[in-house]
Amino acid sequence: MVGPGLGPALENANPLVFRRSGERPVTAREEDDDLPDAIDDREIFDLIRSINDPEHPLTLEELNVVEQVRVKVNDAESTVAVEFTPTIPHCSMATLIGLSIKVKLIRSLPERFKVDVHITPGTHISEHAVLSSTVGMTAYYLKK
């Protein structure tokens, strides 16, 4: 157990750890040169699930901060929506996590996509504040 006296204590020292899903198996269709593959939820989930949590040596997937069911993508309309769930309601890292997800998606998806990242409703005390600061930081980053 990590106790006090070692710098700022961890907010959530004993998180519940979820199982990591394995690698996505390659299908015969994906290996065919001619047939196109649409971008689906699992593909987006694969992009964000290995992002490391700022506090623990665990990934967002292992902490259940991101789940595949909360990822919605529409390839034809070029939209992506991701809901993430901070591990505890007072998590101060929520802004950082939201920003990491958004940046990863911006860097990994074609430019035509509109990316929307927000906190799962009802899971954080200041979700609106987090949302606006995420948007603001992203705008700053894009301007550079």
Add this chain to the structure above:
Amino acid sequence: MRTREEELKSLGTDFTFGFIQVMDGEKDPRNLLVAFQIVRDLVLKGYALGPFVEELFEVTSCYFPIDFTPPPNDPHGIQREDLIVSLRAVLASTPQFAEFLLPLLIEKMDSELQSAKLDAVQTLSACCAIYGPKELQAFLPSLWASLRREVFQTASEKLEAECLGALTALAACLSHAVLHADTHDLLDAFLSSVLKDCRHHLCEPDMKLVWPSAKLLQAAASASLRAYHHIAGSVLPLLLEQYNQHPQGCNLGPVLAPLQSSQRRTILEMLLGFLELPQKWGHEEGDETVLLDVRGPLCSVVSSALTDPSVQLQVVGVRVLTVLGTLPGLLVASDLDLAVDHLTRLVLHEEDPQSSMAAMEASGTLAPAHPGAFTDRMVRALAQELQTERADEGTRHQRCLQALAAVSTHPSIVRETVPVLLQHLRDLQRGSEPGDTGKMASLCRSLHRMAVQSQHDPESCSFYHRAVVPCLLGLALQAALQEDALLAPGKALLEEEALTSMVPIISAASTHLSPELAVQSAALMVPLFLDGDVSFLPQNSFPCSFQPFQDGLCLAAQRRLVILLMAFICSLPRNVPIPQQDRLLRELLALSCACDCPFAATAAAKCFAGLVNKHPEGAQLDEVLQLALNRLEPGLAEGPHRTQALGLLLWVTKALVLRYHPLSSHLTDKVLALLGDTELGPAAAEGLGLLLGDAPDVLHRGCHADVRLMYRQRFFTDNVPRLVQGFHAAHSDVKANYLKGLSHVLNHLPKPVLVTELPTLLPLLLEALSCLDGGVQLSTLRCLQPLLLEAPRALSPHGDTLVTKFLSLTDSPTMAVRIAALRCIHALTSLPTPGLLPYKARVIRALAKPLDDKKRLVRKEAVVARGEWFLLGSPGR
């Protein structure tokens, strides 16, 4: 101390005291290492410590736990690990330190620093090796409390593993105590306290602390046989009772059932952990008393697991069954029969392939221990299943075949299963329809597996060879000697695929033969092919004679069977004499050059090459090679059979290159010269890949071929300069052939050699990137990627060219080329960063397009590459 031991010892305790005073307050790591060594010698070599034991301990233990970071650019290279190990050796050197050391260790285990805890636990393990129960007695409760706390709170896997190891060491130490009639048995007392604290967790309904408790109990039990009896005797009945308290999943409905199954699975896995422990100590009489007591409940638990609908539970049940079956004397005949029936059922009727495979593997492991039970029940059931005609044959037949192969791990079982498979082959052959090649293929796979499993037992090996090889040959001949063989029913066996899949079987059955049997077999095989002597085959009445080496249009089917000869004769050990070898070589030579059918010609060429490779040095070999050359020259120059001649050339060259024969360079020159030929150039380029690659059927070490060390490097050194020269002198139409040949050669070289040759080859490789041939592009990219990772400095001057070419190749119509190009772009980031930063923006912009590629696999590579380029130049990368 080394040279004047006697004199120093005579100084007595003064020396010890003096040294303590000198060592006190030492800070320099180099001196500390020496000091620790001296203290160790003081103790181990029996210097008089007198009343100064505690002081000696104090002066060394003040450094514990070691907290040392070597300064950067430390010229002495002393690492923290060195100091830790050295100090540990001191502290654990004598039981006299015990009364001071153990409290210190307990205190450090309570500290907050992970490294201190780890160090303390590892030192404890080291101490237990030399301490006795007397020293540990007073501290056992606190030690146990600390170890238990650490394992229950599992901060890190390493710490948990070390704590469990320390617990085992503790228990082992206590186990070695000599018991007197009236002394208190420390081990019993200790284990009782362990059980008291851990047992009840195993019964908890929500199973939170189940795994840590189980691990602690298993660690304590693995210390010694006595400890095992004590703990297992108490825990096993409890676990079995727990299992039965969670009722079977199928009665509970969809929500609760999976939960109960997973709880039962956890219990069963814990049981498995306990059952696997006795394997450490080997077997002695009276060992299994603790297991024999619970045999009945154990068997019923296993049965219930094997019949549960949950697949995971079945798989764990199979594992438990395997362990129980391999413990001698545990299962009685009736239990065994039941077990085999369960396994048979799982193999045949269980839907999920996972349990089926697990059951097959378990059968393979258990069969050597109980061959009778398996032969009587499982093999019989499988054989019957194979014979019954069913509408949905597919999977079940395949499983039968796989299972028959898996269970053949004992000579007596092999004797039963081989005839079953051969009979099935005959049935397939008789009633064969198109589309039977799939069944033929799975049958051949099973036969191959059995061949490989039989290789190591001489009895099985000779039985298998005698049973299978003549049978296969007989069936093939029957099919080939019919009228209009290639159109008749039964021709499935003559298909190239079927014949090719028979090759590994015959090969595996021949590589490990005993010398006498090998000679016997060769004496039968060669006359069969040369003279049509079919006397040794079963059912040897054929409509016409077997003459594969004669000319004649109607003999096309017979000629294909030469591949079976190749499979046998090229797998024999080198010292087996081949009868009529000369004549055989001549016939093979003629067939390989003149035959219209490419399959037969290649088979003959391979057979010829295989024999030439193993032929002893001398006049005969030279004669044969001269004959071959005489045939090749006109054959290559012009005529209808140029491709066959090239094939022969390639295989003979390979045979000679492998054994470093002097003629190999002459032949290699011919191959390289052909790269410029318009008709044969591309085939010659592919041929270079054949020369250096690994063929699965002939000319490899597994079939006793003469393969010299480092033949690839030698080939490279001798021939690449000529390749490069040829490239520069060549006409532009054929330059692609040279590049393809070069990339094949490079792909088979070990990396260190490649890196040293890079400066000369680089211009060629860069030019190859612009070549329009997709194959050349792909092999060049695949060649460049590891080079970028391992020799970045050599490639960094060419950064601009590489970036441009790679980016343009990400547009290629072929998916594989796009993926390889993206991987190379990713690998580019290993080049020194200052050289890459000018390209960063351009690459990131260009990589946006592959992110929208229509193929997912391409997009994946693009994401990885682009992400890495974004991070170029950022701190912490």
